[in-house]
Amino acid sequence: MIDFGAPEPLYRQVADLLRQRIESGEYPPRTAIPSIVKLTAELGVAEVTVRKALDMLKREGLLITTPGRGTFVAQH
């Protein structure tokens, strides 16, 4: 999944992976994606790396977060 030797930055790899899961329907619209802690554990990267990837996708309008609730796939 994540290639630690690749020249591509980890946060971009994570963003690409999540973008793919959203577009493939694995993470359907209006549902919560796994929490930051769970993504961190699954992918084997640091929390800040996952957060940076999520920030990108939020700016792109693919994700919406609500503190205390979770991170949700935007309707598309």
Next chain:
Amino acid sequence: MIDFGAPEPLYRQVADLLRQRIESGEYPPRTAIPSIVKLTAELGVAEVTVRKALDMLKREGLLITTPGRGTFVAQH
């Protein structure tokens, strides 16, 4: 300058401060602003906080960075 007790997040306060300096002409177009290390020392916040503020201004198109050279004010 920076109000550590304010409800406003520090990174937003830093971004606002730099935006003000750009708009006032204190940081003129096409010139380099102080380095991250210097801003960190001047403002008394963490490097990550300055970086987050700079990232915002880069996305807004106010700043352009060149690794190894510095951070420059965009022409406006």
Next chain:
DNA sequence: GCCCATTTGTACGTATGTATG
């Protein structure tokens, strides 16, 4: 061409605050 200082980029860990249920 080669070091070296400077500067930005990426990435790790950790702690505390705030919101939700």
Next chain:
DNA sequence: GCATACATACGTACAAATGGG
């Protein structure tokens, strides 16, 4: 009150690019 989840903020380390000597 408590567990979960995101937000903010600190410190640190190393890589890569640039420019000067």
